Amino acid sequence: MGELLLARWQFGITSAYHFLFVPLTLGLSILVAIMETLYVRTGNETYKRMTQFWGKLFLINFAMGVVTGIVMEFQFGMNWSGYSRFVGDIFGVPLAIEALAAFFIESTFLGIWIFGWDKLSKTLHAACIWLVAVATNLSAFWILVANSFMQNPTGYVLRNNRAEMVDFGALITNPYVWHQFPHTVLAGFATGAFFVMGISAWHLLRKNHTDFFQRSLRLGLAMGLISVLLVSGVGHLQTQYLAKTQPMKIAAAEALWETADPAPFTVVAAIDQERQTNRFEIQIPGLLSFLTHNSFKGEVKGLKDVQAEQEAKYGPGNYIPPVTPVFWSFRIMVAAGLWLILISLLTLYLVRAGRLEQRPWVLKALVWTIPIPYVANLSGWIVAEIGRQPWIVYGLQRVEEGVSPGVSAGAVLTTLLGFTLIYGALAVVDVYLLRKYATQGPVEAPPVKPQETAKEVSLWT
Amino acid sequence: MDLSVLWFILVTVLFIGFFFLEGFDYGVGILTPILGKTDTERRVLINSIGPFWDGNEVWMLTAGGAIFAAFPHWYATLFSGFYLALFLMLAALILRGVAFEFRSKDNNPAWRNMWDWLIFAGSLVPALLWGVAMANLIRGVPINGEMEYVGTFWSLLSPYTLVGGIAGLLLFILHGALFLTLKVEGELVNRARQVALRVGALAVLALVLLVALSYSQTDLFTRAGAGVAYWGAVVVLLLANWKLRGGKYGWAFGLNGLAIVLSTVAVFWGLFPRVMVSSLNPQWSITLYQASSSPYTLKVMTIVAAVLVPVVLLYQGWTYWIFRQRVNPKHLEY
Numbered sequence: 001m002g003e004l005l006l007a008r009w010q011f012g013i014t015s016a017y018h019f020l021f022v023p024l025t026l027g028l029s030i031l032v033a034i035m036e037t038l039y040v041r042t043g044n045e046t047y048k049r050m051t052q053f054w055g056k057l058f059l060i061n062f063a064m065g066v067v068t069g070i071v072m073e074f075q076f077g078m079n080w081s082g083y084s085r086f087v088g089d090i091f092g093v094p095l096a097i098e099a100l101a102a103f104f105i106e107s108t109f110l111g112i113w114i115f116g117w118d119k120l121s122k123t124l125h126a127a128c129i130w131l132v133a134v135a136t137n138l139s140a141f142w143i144l145v146a147n148s149f150m151q152n153p154t155g156y157v158l159r160n161n162r163a164e165m166v167d168f169g170a171l172i173t174n175p176y177v178w179h180q181f182p183h184t185v186l187a188g189f190a191t192g193a194f195f196v197m198g199i200s201a202w203h204l205l206r207k208n209h210t211d212f213f214q215r216s217l218r219l220g221l222a223m224g225l226i227s228v229l230l231v232s233g234v235g236h237l238q239t240q241y242l243a244k245t246q247p248m249k250i251a252a253a254e255a256l257w258e259t260a261d262p263a264p265f266t267v268v269a270a271i272d273q274e275r276q277t278n279r280f281e282i283q284i285p286g287l288l289s290f291l292t293h294n295s296f297k298g299e300v301k302g303l304k305d306v307q308a309e310q311e312a313k314y315g316p317g318n319y320i321p322p323v324t325p326v327f328w329s330f331r332i333m334v335a336a337g338l339w340l341i342l343i344s345l346l347t348l349y350l351v352r353a354g355r356l357e358q359r360p361w362v363l364k365a366l367v368w369t370i371p372i373p374y375v376a377n378l379s380g381w382i383v384a385e386i387g388r389q390p391w392i393v394y395g396l397q398r399v400e401e402g403v404s405p406g407v408s409a410g411a412v413l414t415t416l417l418g419f420t421l422i423y424g425a426l427a428v429v430d431v432y433l434l435r436k437y438a439t440q441g442p443v444e445a446p447p448v449k450p451q452e453t454a455k456e457v458s459l460w461t
Numbered sequence: 462m463d464l465s466v467l468w469f470i471l472v473t474v475l476f477i478g479f480f481f482l483e484g485f486d487y488g489v490g491i492l493t494p495i496l497g498k499t500d501t502e503r504r505v506l507i508n509s510i511g512p513f514w515d516g517n518e519v520w521m522l523t524a525g526g527a528i529f530a531a532f533p534h535w536y537a538t539l540f541s542g543f544y545l546a547l548f549l550m551l552a553a554l555i556l557r558g559v560a561f562e563f564r565s566k567d568n569n570p571a572w573r574n575m576w577d578w579l580i581f582a583g584s585l586v587p588a589l590l591w592g593v594a595m596a597n598l599i600r601g602v603p604i605n606g607e608m609e610y611v612g613t614f615w616s617l618l619s620p621y622t623l624v625g626g627i628a629g630l631l632l633f634i635l636h637g638a639l640f641l642t643l644k645v646e647g648e649l650v651n652r653a654r655q656v657a658l659r660v661g662a663l664a665v666l667a668l669v670l671l672v673a674l675s676y677s678q679t680d681l682f683t684r685a686g687a688g689v690a691y692w693g694a695v696v697v698l699l700l701a702n703w704k705l706r707g708g709k710y711g712w713a714f715g716l717n718g719l720a721i722v723l724s725t726v727a728v729f730w731g732l733f734p735r736v737m738v739s740s741l742n743p744q745w746s747i748t749l750y751q752a753s754s755s756p757y758t759l760k761v762m763t764i765v766a767a768v769l770v771p772v773v774l775l776y777q778g779w780t781y782w783i784f785r786q787r788v789n790p791k792h793l794e795y
Binding site: 079111 | 542562766
């Protein structure tokens with residue numbers, strides 16, 4: 001394998017891995033903040049125990065997100081120096097702002113939150129976790145501003161052999177980010193919500209701490225249902241927006257080779273990228289036109305026509321991304337989203353009827369639903385990122401131009417193996433700890449101040 | 462003043478803040494399994510930096526982000542050039558970061574011991590590598606006319622850069638030990654003092670050797686101010702040792718911190734206006750003017766920094782105020 005392919009694998013693996021932890025942080029931080037707020041306002045000790053139980057799981061996950069995030073900042077320079085030189089004038093700005101405006105808040109106030117239970121007033125302590133929650137979501141905004149420039153460059157001019165910023169306002173009002181940010185953050189809220197629902201369901205099945213987990217589940221349900229409904233709404237708007245700005249991505253997501261009016265929605269397809277056709281497909285007539293134009297009539301451009309347009313614009317070359325992964329990832333994401341909507345509606349109905357705990361199969365389904373948002377998150381990013389190939393910056397720079405010229409394939413392979421090994425080992429530890437603490441349940445009473453037992457007691461247990 | 466010069470100064474300030482703050486938590490990390498004989502003692506040592514270390518690390522991320530935003534060519538050359546060294550640093554920081562969180566999550570002594578030694582290694586490796594990196598920056602590395610690094614991992618290692626690494630490492634360990642004399646209680650203070658006394662003497666030797674070698678290995682002393690800062694670092698380090706012997710730990714900590722600040726100033730002052738020195742041809746060294754972003758971008762970044770940096774300093778200062786007391790082993794629960 002050449003340096004380029006290895007560097008791409010490394011980026012794919014390290015960012016996908018990082019994004020296993022980010023969405024849970026986005027959602028769970030807010031849920032924990034809500035729990036602590038309820039504690040402050042009601043004085044009910046159950047909410048304090050909820051804050052501490054879910055807070056512990058939050059911290060285990062957060063640590064993984066932080067350390068894998070450092071790699072992200074470094075590897076643009078390490079593996080993609082050509083890219084960094086070309087867009088640093090623009091791309092570096094949201095990254096630096098992310099550190100200044102978000103990372104500092106997150107890390108500082110999380111430190112205070114962990115160690116400050118006895119040192120701050122209740123209200124101030126709750127304010128700290130709110131700052132963490134807001135800052136993590138703010139951090140998502142800034143990194144998505146950076147990503148959105150790669151997807152849909154705005155506010156730039158080509159000068160001095162690079163893209164230079166001429167309009168910061170255009171960078172942060174990029175319509176791409178105002179679709180991507182709500183979509184990503186809401187997906188994160190859903191991830192946190194179904195995590196809380198799933199673990200609560202596991203305990204309700206075993207009749208552990210029923211009051212504690214009923215409350216937790218209801219909180220998760222409220223956030224989960226609202227989030228999945230909104231995320232699919234935003235997703236719909238995003239698809240319509242992409243049909244205009246990135247028609248190639250939509251055509252690939254639909255495996256639509258020929259321009260069609262009205263355009264059918266392809267449910268499944270056997271894609272032959274080589275011969276630019278589908279060997280087999282099941283279609284619903286007119287539905288794709290409806291999804292993109294809100295009308296059963298209307299043209300949707302096919303891959304071949306977009307390819308011809310881009311050749312005319314950018315010169316000869318292959319501008320069609322790998323269709324199979326984009327097509328299937330899109331379907332997996334949508335199916336996962338539909339499942340989340342269905343199960344949360346069903347849970348809502350049963351909770352309101354007071355019959356949830358008489359339906360063990362629903363509780364079991366909720367437990368098994370914990371991974372579903374993760375699947376949706378990753379497949380969504382596969383659509384967004386593979387769907388943008390061969391571009392690293394849409395229309396401005398191709399992936400192969402971005403890679404570091406001075407770094408050998410051997411060096412990339414070394415670090416790729418190194419990261420994979422470390423990440424693999426940490427995944428085992430992370431899952432072990434999350435499982436252990438999730439199944440162990442909350443501590444019965446508020447922790448007693450240790451006196452003689454202090455030698456065995458640690459801060460975190 | 463030219464905004465790119467301002468940003469060079471700001472990057473220097475970020476590195477100063479980073480080395481001063483993360484310096485002591487690297488030091489404490491290295492000393493944790495050595496000074497801490499029991500589980501509680503180790504927990505006390507870790508808790509002395511518990512609320513701070515993550516915020517301190519953000520100084521490094523911000524320095525990295527600032528280099529990327531203000532000097533894209535510096536970022537590109539530096540990060541792709543110091544490739545494997547940075548990988549080692551990342552690996553260490555990953556393990557260190559999760560170790561702080563994971564060590565207490567299981568009561569098994571073998572589990573705790575493993576994470577404690579990962580905290581040790583995860584603090585030692587970056588503490589050493591930063592010194593090596595700084596020595597390489599000022600000494601120069603093989604960079605060609607296209608701003609590309611053309612050496613290997615091994616070109617970063619030389620007697621001079623290793624002395625730089627060891628000097629940095631010893632300064633950070635001393636910084637950590639002195640920090641502990643202020644943050645823990647009882648027997649641990651004595652142990653921290655003993656380590657500080659021994660490491661302090663070695664740090665003086667290493668720093669003197671580094672400064673002396675810099676005469677032949679770098680052009681740092683062609684800039685008068687940089688030389689003054691470098692020798693000034695030696696002087697305040699001696700003073701720190703003297704105060705330590707007198708039991709004035711607060712003074713010793715502050716003076717050693719000043720030694721770290723002055724060494725950093727010396728390196729960046731020596732670099733100015735270059736950001737990467739080419740060992741192949743002085744013409745190929747990259748200056749901050751060549752590396753910088755457009756004036757517009759620098760203006761945006763300057764406004765952002767002017768608004769946010771004071772706020773960050775305020776609330777980080779507040780953290781140190783909240784946790785100003787010594788860590789009490791009887792109240793380790795949160």
